[in-house]
Amino acid sequence: MDHAKHALAKVPELTLAFWIIKIAATTLGETGGDALSMSMNLGYLMSTFIFAAVFAVAVIAQIKADRFQPALYWITIIATTTVGTTLADFADRSLGIGYAGGSAILLALLLTSLAVWYRAMGSVSVSTIASPKAEAFYWLTIMFSQTLGTALGDWTADSAGFGYTGAAMIFGGLLLVIVLLYYFTAVSRTVLFWGAFILTRPLGAVVGDFLDKPVAHGGLAMSRYGASIALVMFIVVCGFLFKQRPARVAH
Known part of the structure; x- marks a missing residue:
């Protein structure tokens, strides 16, 4: 197996199972992030440092892995969602930037990451991730998209007044x-992938908030720990039920 195929084998094939697990992982990022920052009273900044450390370790392990390992891949994805949750909350609430301001800044960072990635590698398609450098861009872009998703979800549900269920819809x-x-157009598959990847995060964010926020605020008031454990179990079961294959490198 050549280097391109060897490296690309660490990126999963895009199937329905991928998107189901992705939404569950982003929801877990919200409940897990809130559990550490709020339920454990560590605050947004300290929680961000903790999750950022986990994210850094997971990304390094992912890049150094010699083949696609579903568990490692999804641990890294979950790490991006948890750090995204607490980082966005810190910027929006602790720094007083607000949901709209935070969303605008994070959108700029995301677009800059994609632009630099494209300029450096010639493509931002996941089917061209065949080197550690491309993987680094991939994970940095994902982290920005997850953080943006948190801020965007909060803005839609709270500031825009749609509530958790309205925002989820x-x-x-x-x-x-x-x-x-x-299915019905010839729009770039790369554009659609990143559009879907970004949108699954605010969807997960508002669903997570719906699960653990007080009833008076439109939530179900579930335990953040209980919701997080249930989501972890769901992701694990999906991992066993749906075999995930590595994506193929673009030739």
Whole structure:
């Protein structure tokens, strides 16, 4: 196996199972991040440092891995969602930037990451991730997208006044539009992938908030620990039920 195929084998094939687990992982990022920052009273900044350390270790392990390892890949994804949750909350609430300001800054960072990645590698398609450098861009971009998703979800549910269920319907509807574009148009698959990847995060964020926020605020008031454990179990079961294969390198 050549280097390109060897490296690409660490990126999963994009199937329905991938997107189901991705949404569950982003929801876990919200409940898990809130559990550490709020339930354990560590605060947004300390929680961000903790999750950022986990994220850094996971990314290094992912890049150094010699083949696709589903468990390691999803641990890294979950690490990006948890650090994204606490980082966005710290910027929006502790620094007083606000949801709209935080979303705008994070969108700029995400677009800059994609632009630099494209300029350096010639493509931002996951089918061209065949080197440690491309993987580093991939994970940095994902981290920005997860953080943006948290801020965007909070802005839609709270500032825009749609509530958790209303926001979930909005983001779910936008994902449906992407699905329709995928099957019935010739829109770039790379553009659709990143659009879907970004939108699954605010969807997970508002679903996570719906699960653990007080009833008076429109949530179900579930235990953040209980919700997080249930989501972990769901992801593990999906991992056993749906065999994930590595994506193929673009030739």
